[in-house]
Amino acid sequence: MAEENKNLDVQPDILQSIVDSESNKSNSENILDIAPDIDSSLLQGLEPQKNIQLILFKSIFMFLLVFAFLSFLFFQSQLNPKFNFLTSSFHLPNATENLKATNEDVINIQTDLNFYRLLQISSYLNELSFFGDAYIQNFEIFNSQTSTESDKKLASENLKSLRDSIYSPYEKVSKLVVQPFYIPVIDPELMSSGQSVQEFDSRLTNKFNEAAASVNGEMEAKIYGQSQKLIASTNLRNLITSTDFAALSDKDLYIHLKAINSVIVNDLSLIQDIKDARVKWSDIMNEIDLRTVEVDSNYSDNYYDLRGGIRYTSYDFDKVANRISIVGEVMRYDTTNFTMIANLIDAFNKSDIFEGAEMKSFSKSGSLDDGYRSNVRLNLGLTKLNYVGNTN
Secondary structure, eight states: OHHHHHHHHHHHHHHHHHHHHHHTSOTTOOSSOOOOOOOGGGGTTOOOOOOHHHHHHHHHHHHHHHHHHHHHHHHHHHHOGGGHHHHHHTTOOOHHHHHHHHHHHHHHHHHHHHHHHHHHHHHHHHHHHHHHHHHHHHHHHHHOTTOOHHHHHHHHHHHHHHHHHHHHHHHHHHHHHTSOSOOOOOOGGGOSHHHHHHHHHHHHHHHHHHHHHHOOOHHHHHHHHHHHTTTTOHHHHHHHHTOOGGGOOHHHHHHHHHHHHHHOOSHHHHHHHHHHHSOOHHHHHHHHHHHHHHHOTTGGGTOHHHHOEEEEEEEEEETTTTEEEEEEEEEESSSOHHHHHHHHHHHHHTSSSEEEEEOOOOOOEEETTTEEEEEEEEEEEEOOOOOOOOOO
């Protein structure tokens, strides 16, 4: 036990000796020796080894970078008006400006085509109206109740020849109206189809106005004005393109020509409008006689004083109300005055020309020897005269 304590007493002395030994060493001492000097002259003439792939990659990258920048400038100069100075500085063409100029040329050329095409259509429509007016007249003569047999025979022959005369201008118009009046344009300001159509119509209207203003004659100016009205006439195109001319009967052609006259404006169509608005008194009077004969078989034999019957004394036509008033007298020896008047009203209401026939008051006076007399005042409405029939 004493020996172990002795060993423990020695150990601190040894440790202290080691610490003192290390602390007494010079601070300048190093574990390694001083680094040797390098002779830099030995490095002269030596270059790093070149990597061809790296050089190629750098070259391609720089080329692509420059190309991208130049491409950006080029496309901006072509598509963006703000960069026009780039192309103008080098006297290079500008795609946007060229596109606008091309569109302008296209619109102007199409406007000229539309202008002369409408003049052609207007000319053929005048020819169509001329022969169509003659056809309408002959058709009405053939189907009129007041026409003589000789007049109807001549009208029937005219209808056949007039059909051929109408067919020629009709076919020419049908070929012209189906051709396009509008074509697509690639213009930033006219990308919408509606704007393109408006632009074509506006240019065409201006061209007709300029043409009308440049002529001195009233007739020439009228032609331009009538042709200009065809610009917005889509109904005419629909009428022409949706109709098979060869399949039309005489009545159908008559109705078709009337429809065409209603959508075009020229001197002949205006004349036809006046004719249509005119009251055809001959047909009206003939219809009155026919309906009266249905009720009074002796109406046209002038036997009124001997046998009685119906007699008219006056007619009054109200064009505003489109009605006609008939004043007359009914005489019967068998006291059936009211029955005859009622039958007469029914006969007029069955007519294609009259409608709404009425008589508001009745009166009767007389004797069996002298006959019973009743005053008649009929009010009749007039329908639009419908001509029916076919010469085929």
